[in-house]
Amino acid sequence: MIRILALLLALCAAGPALAQTAAPPPFTDRGQLSASELEFRAALKGERISGRVSIPDQQAANLIQPEGLDWRGFHNRTLAWIAGIAVLGMGGLLALFFLVRGRIRIAGGWSGHTLQRFSLLERANHWMVATSFLILGLTGLNLTFGRHLLLPVIGPVAFTALTQAGKYAHNFLAFPFTLGIVVMLLLWARDNVPEKADLAWLKQAGGLMGHGHPGAGRFNAGQKTVFWLTVFGGGIVAASGYVLIFPFSVTDIGGQQLAYIVHGVLAALMFAAMLAHIYIGSVGMEGAFDAMGTGQVDYNWAKEHHDRWVEAQVTKARQTVTPRDAKAAGAD
């Protein structure tokens, strides 16, 4: 009896409290996060807030993707700094190198004799890759820096026309670039296999600083570096680019953001590396351009830079002129 009375008393006391909680408890008390808290946590974790949509486009099921803000930071700051430092830095280094070292001359002077270094196919393929790479690189840099450098100069209408054309060029030149990379791999991989002599070449920095010429085969360690950078770097840049050309065919928005990051960083570094390649193949070294120009290089140039290759070529040529089983005149 006393217990029932106590219960009744307790109920009476709790009456007003029960009336107050007749409405559902506050949102956060139901074990759910508020919109703001959910967005904050998703941003911290780099996760998308996704649900279900009844329209056919399932990409629309992402309510909020905080990674977009990270991508913005990458595009506007990180990539701009990486590309800016790489390209301008390489330009500065090359200018400094030219001032200090000057044009690297053929030590023995022009011999007047030439030998075939690259065939027509090799040169045609090289220039296909080179021209597409340059246009790809410049139109790519335009997407990152054009807005700040070119847009104020030529105005929005002309800049859009140029950038639109650049975008189409960028998309379509990806195909000859990729084809050329594959052909390069088939043509030159054999001569670009690293060997022991490359270490000696690298130790002497290829004779760039001193005046000696470390021995080399058809390609020296520097050229091998350029080759594998082109094949692997170009391959990854091309693959990541195709992911962006065909949106959503391979991956979702997170994958596309990542592909863009890989594409941008690698392409900027490759562009800087190729500036050095262009420099040493043109103004930087006497006799070097002929290899990719006419395909015929001077004998002295070849002897100084690719001694073992010249020896092999000369041996091969002697065998062609005088077959191994040929006998000296009057020997019988």
Add this chain to the structure above:
Amino acid sequence: MARMKFLCDSDRCIECNACVTACKNEHEVPWGINRRRVVTLNDGKPGERSISMACMHCTDAPCAAVCPVNCFYTTADAVVLHDKDLCIGCGYCFYACPFGAPQYPKLGNFGSRGKMDKCTYCAGGPQADDTAVEYIQYGANRLAEGKLPICAEMCSTKALLAGDGQIIAAIYKERVTRRGYGSGAWGWRTAYQEDMPA
């Protein structure tokens, strides 16, 4: 001038998708493009809620920050719009947008996605207000007629609010106070926070 915002009260949204349909109808939006959509979180589970989402017309908008041709501009009402005559359809705004607002008509090959399309807050584009050319490119310009966006105007439960940020925030706060619960303004932290990366 007002600082226009959207606010979706997810405790009122019944996922009827009328805002999506009204938007498509008002602006004659082509197939495949949804300027607005309704996303249901925790579908079929406790705590299920639906949120109508479109371009939030961000403060310091990420789309404008990353656009390589600088085609975005913000109106006096703080509505983020873009010039389709300058857009090159590169897709950068789509990567950067936290709300998946930018859309592309899937025309042509090799990523020729066409000009980007997104919610205009029913404020048209850079063409002269309420002209045929503006309608074809951007859809109706209700703001120029003194009207608010159609999606919020016809919302049957008044879950979706559009208007000056302070006014709609006050309406929402009053609702929360009266009914005793609310999940907050979806996207507001992401869209309108003060400190943003460059």
